[in-house]
Amino acid sequence: MKTKIITYIYAFSFIFIWNAFVAKVILQFLLNLKFIPADICYVITNIIPFIILFEVVAKILFLSTISSKLKFVPTQLEAISQIDTKAFNSYTNALESLGFTRISDLELSESSLTVARIFSHPKHFCFAEVMQAPGRSLVFCAIGSALEKEWSVSFRDNSPTQAIVYAFLRRPRGIIVVQHGVTPEELLRSHLKFRQKIMRDLNLQLLPDISMEAYFDQSQRSRTRLRKALWRKSVIIGLVEMGLFSLKSEAQKSEWLGDYARLAVRKG
Incomplete structure (x- = not known):
């Protein structure tokens, strides 16, 4: 509510200042440039404030749904309705058979509730997350590693709202690869292979801390970087x-390599 009030105050103040002085x-x-017709100058002057307002107001409202401080609350998945416990248990068995250790069940409440079961791997020094938004059927697994210099690698067997992730949530040093329909074993194998490649190509070191504190x-x-x-x-x-995401190839939809490709070529 506070964010909306501040946004409205900003919008009204901006329109007043724009009309009174800036416009x-x-x-x-624009008129002094001579080569732009006067009618076009008036149109440009009237359109600019709406573009600026939309950019700033929409951005503020969007950011208000993504809190700056993450709050993870320990929970019991079995006590939450609409959780696909069968899928969670299936993932748990598969990940534990690969050497992962279950460390916590967490609840993250923001614009919508998300629950996650967190695992760590004492040999490969990576985390695994099994996640679901209650009420939604999609349960997916992500295996992630943190590297130095703010690089991270995340391999997922599915991903909700891929278009939104691609358009707004990708980062230059946050690599995301989605491999639909693979087993946790295949996901881990692909993750480790790619992780080794990027570490070699960019001369990066793995951050080996897999404690719960390190995960937080x-x-x-x-x-913060997002x-x-x-x-x-x-x-x-x-x-x-x-809007253009649906026109991309399946390969382009399923992976975001950020600055990696450019930097790897330069170092090569």
């Missing part, structure tokens, strides 16, 4: 990217 200056500047710290750092990236991201460009 006149910009209009006069990595998640918080990732959240909010910074969102603030720099154009909402309009993001919406265009979402």
